[in-house]
Amino acid sequence: MARRRQAVTIKHVAADAGVSLQTVSRVINKEPNVRPAMAEKVQASIDRLGYVPSIAAQRMSGSRSYLILAINDRERTIADWKAREGRDWVDQMLLGGMLTCAERGYRMLIELVDTHSDHVERELGGAIAALQPDGVILTPPHSENPLITSFLAATHIPFARIGSRQEGPGIAITMGDTANARLATQHLLDHGHRRIGFVAGPPEFSLANRRIDGWQAAMDEAGHPTGDLCERGDFGFETGKQAARKLLALPDRPTALICSSDQMTLAALEVARELGIDVPRDLSLVSFDNSPIVRFTDPPLTAVDQPIAATASRAVELLIDSRKAPSPDEPVILTGELVVRGSSGPAPARGQR
Known part of the structure; x- marks a missing residue:
């Protein structure tokens, strides 16, 4: 019976590079306080051993979850999926969001929440507690639901409001x-x-x-x-x-x-x-x-x-960058053709x- 190949862990990388676990973690998380020569040394070991960082390990190493959560309307989304009429809002949103997340070392997940539910805060709170995302993307009509936006503002999780130019918390971003x-x-x-x-x-x-x-x-x-x-x-x-x-x-x-x-x-x-x-x-x-x-x-x-994909992509960028830079004060506007x-x-x- 063939033996399962042992998974490469952060410990193997640290031993191969001759550095501490903390140094490997800082390189993986692209933290600024690592000398370029040291980063190159660790990256060479990562490439040589074929190490793939797991989100679970990254989450344990710091305060980030490396997850971006997109919230879409449950009733409308399910109706569109069942009708199979060619509407591709969710597809385009995931295309832009997932690719940009992957480029930045993140993952994107989607949750469906009822727009008119009396339990919208409980639904959203359950998803936030389970996933602990680093940022949330709200799509219409959630992006202008005061119950949702005020709840997210109270959690201090960065969030983007697609399709909204209203004043209030979060990053407003529209498609012109x-x-x-x-x-x-x-x-x-x-x-x-x-x-x-x-x-x-x-x-x-x-x-x-x-x-x-x-x-x-x-x-x-x-x-x-x-x-x-x-x-x-x-x-x-x-x-x-x-x-x-x-x-x-x-x-x-x-x-x-x-x-x-x-x-x-x-x-x-x-x-x-x-x-x-x-x-x-x-x-x-x-x-x-x-x-x-x-x-x-x-x-x-x-x-x-x-420009649905481009808008989702921009929302992801703004959410990730909000850890280091202030969010834009004015609505971000993309235009179509x-x-x-x-x-x-x-x-x-x-x-x-």
């Missing part, structure tokens, strides 16, 4: 929702559209309101009224259909719609087909998110590509409608 909505609106204005409708998200999401602000500002600057051109949904398909039907039933219906999620844009596309409205000849559509499914619709959807596909085009001539 106002600028992104302006970008989408300007794209349509440049194609001659004047009646541009907007299907917004629910009011409890401040990012939904900022997107309205961006659309409104671009329309105001162009001198086009918007009084009857905004409806709200909940980012989902069914409410997207209801909002699109209202807008497309207007006597002077819009020639273009911007929808605040891919699901609501898919709903608008279906409503347009039911009504015999051709996309993009009679109606242009622009979406938000740019999840994989929008490339395979007919026509493929023009979409604002939200518009990916133009077949669903948007020139405004139809009035006589063609």
